[in-house]
Amino acid sequence: MRLSRLLTPLLALALPLAACSDDDATTAPTTFTSIEATTFAPSLGVDVSASGWTxxxxxxWYRTLASAPATAATVANGQRISVxxxxxxxNGTQFESxxxxxxxxxxxxxxxxxxGIVGMRVGERRQLVIPPSLGYGSRANGPIPGNSVLVFNVEVLPST
Known part of the structure; x- marks a missing residue:
């Protein structure tokens, strides 16, 4: 009886730890509540409570970083575009450029x-803040952990 009293708390700690490994650390989903509750690295300049965000x-969420001339072509669904x-x-970690x-x-x-890109004009730059449901969801994708909020600066390039 006394041995089982000692082992029960140890097993309660050991089982969750046994499920962890270095491999799981990069693929285990994090939790997501909302973009509004997300803390962003200051270097990203993301404050969705500020004016200019939609x-x-x-x-x-998105905002225009640099407008294009009003005469620039607007991109629409079905078009082949380059960005x-x-x-x-x-957290400010860049994963791709x-x-x-x-x-x-x-x-x-x-x-x-x-x-987030539909409706942009050629030459326009936008910042997109993408919730996991519109990104990679709960599954990890390369350097992107599951349930990640993604921040992109995107510019539509002229057709070549």
């Missing part, structure tokens, strides 16, 4: 891009 019905972008986690060409609105990119 929230869509799906939970995507220059940089992506960060909310590149250019990418895709068909807008056809599910070739995360939903946050399809929704």
């Amino acid at each position: 929230k869509t019905p799906t939970g995507l 220059r972008y940089t992506g960060w986690l909310s 590149s250019t990418y060409t895709f068909n807008l609105g056809r599910g070739e990119v995360i939903a946050g891009w399809d929704q």
Whole structure:
């Protein structure tokens, strides 16, 4: 009886620890409450309570960083477009910076891009703050942990 009293608390601690490993640390989903409750690294300049931000019905937030001329073409669903972008986690960790060409609105990119880029003008730069439901969800994707809020600076490039 006395041995079982000693082992029970030890087992209660050992079982959760046994489920942890270095491999799980990069893939274990974090929790997500809301963009409004997310703490962003100061270097990202994200403050969705400030003026200039727009929230869509799906939970995507965006703001214009640099406007394009009113005469610049507006991108629409179905168009093949190229963008220059940089992506960060909310803690300020940059995970990618590149250019990418895709068909807008056809599910070739995360939903946050399809929704946040449509309507931009060529040459416009926007900052997108994407909830996990419009990004990679609860599953990790390379350097991006599950349930990550993603921050992208995106510029629509002229057609070549």
